[in-house]
Amino acid sequence: MAVHVREPKHMKPTSRRQFGGLALSAAFGMEAGDAPPANEVLKTIGSLRTIHGDFSEKRVPDEQVEAVISASVRAANASNMQSYSIIVSRDPARIEKVTGYRGNCLLLYCADLTRLIDTAKHMGYEFYADNMDAFITSCTNTILAAQTAVIAAKSMGVDSLLTNGIHRGDIERHWALLDLPQKSCFPLIALMLGYAKQEPRYRMGRLRGPGVVHYEQYHRLTKEELQTIVEQHDDKEQHLYLNEEWKKKGYKHYLDWFYRDWVTGRKPTAAEGPTLRRLKKSGFVDSMSIVE
């Protein structure tokens, strides 16, 4: 059956079939039977879930860690520059200092141009990476590799936690703990590998309709669609909410809790934050000598 991609204006917000996983939504004009058969890769992706620090003591075998790394570097990357570093730690004390979580296997993915800069110098060249383009390209290369590692690990029965919690607290600790280069290197995301101590009770849901997927042009959400987003987050079956604090607190909607209590720390600031300061120190922010 030929199915034409179109904006799903007739989505029924209360229908569970619109969301998540590999089942194609009836809202997109397809019946369940039209979905391509889920192959092993799609099944693996569909089974991804985050283990929030509830890793068991079971040690991830070294050969599986190496297989994950070998898969990880296969990700596409700009000009084959591989402008990242993967710092592997099997030391639980170090891992806890870096991530705040207990575990026996950390792959810390850093956007990193040091190898390229040092190789240039070794050959008598200079390689300039002191700008936001270099940072964004490196971040992209880094995360493409990190997600490849996540999927490779899952295929071997190894679960994961991706956390950018490494940016909380004193971000400078990573340079001291791991001897990171002061310039052109930024620890972007921590990937912990391990085995779930307890099975999560459910798989988190995802939005995949308007506001996430747009067709041909950006579609700004209407009031009705915004209200649908609010209601989707309250729907127990869609599993979009992080926890049930909002119910305990008597909020009408999950997003009341989310905006009032969860992201409450995000206020406009008169000063630049520690991340931007660190990026400037690392040389990733272009010269400020001309400001518009």
Add this chain to the structure above:
Amino acid sequence: MAVHVREPKHMKPTSRRQFGGLALSAAFGMEAGDAPPANEVLKTIGSLRTIHGDFSEKRVPDEQVEAVISASVRAANASNMQSYSIIVSRDPARIEKVTGYRGNCLLLYCADLTRLIDTAKHMGYEFYADNMDAFITSCTNTILAAQTAVIAAKSMGVDSLLTNGIHRGDIERHWALLDLPQKSCFPLIALMLGYAKQEPRYRMGRLRGPGVVHYEQYHRLTKEELQTIVEQHDDKEQHLYLNEEWKKKGYKHYLDWFYRDWVTGRKPTAAEGPTLRRLKKSGFVDSMSIVE
């Protein structure tokens, strides 16, 4: 056999077995027979390759595009915020304007907080995302989803091109072409899906030794290791080089061409570049009212 992860100091730079793909390197203390059996997912990842605009006319079926999107949104993301937008285009003219390449399927992945901001406003809250942390977190969420799409597509026999070439030329064209929100939205990477017109002659190689993978602490490359990197790039069997221009031009090393001719445009600048300017316009750079 138990294998302990250690820094591979005894790597033999001329051995092809150190690199790429799923074969674990003898340099890591393993014999080939120790490699975990490659499952379907690892095989799919191992077969990833970039199609540089040589897509055939064959149309990617809409239902496969939707299956790719459904897989893509399954990627982990911070606080289940899904701070990205995926703009799908099946219009070859539009695709060429955005990417510079011909094709019939584009997924443009944008770091985007607009849905979160608009939903907050709809509920009577304010959601502040005007800082570098929001940008980095959104970029991470975005690329995790993009690479999941790449792997999902490949599992269905659909090849891909990831390109950040969208940042070249007048970056502002995307806002006009796609009606992107002026604030809190940045087109990060274009993913084109299609079928190869011609099979690439070989799969690109990757570095995966010192300078890419570090154990417990960052390891700055020695002179000998830097020289090894240079020689690895010259090795035809390792397929690390982008093309053979360096041979035609009579350069001694591939990296001579890379540093002299390929990245030659990267010079220190007295002014901030267009990407940083655009990020400021989008509100992703913290207030500049206090500068260290």
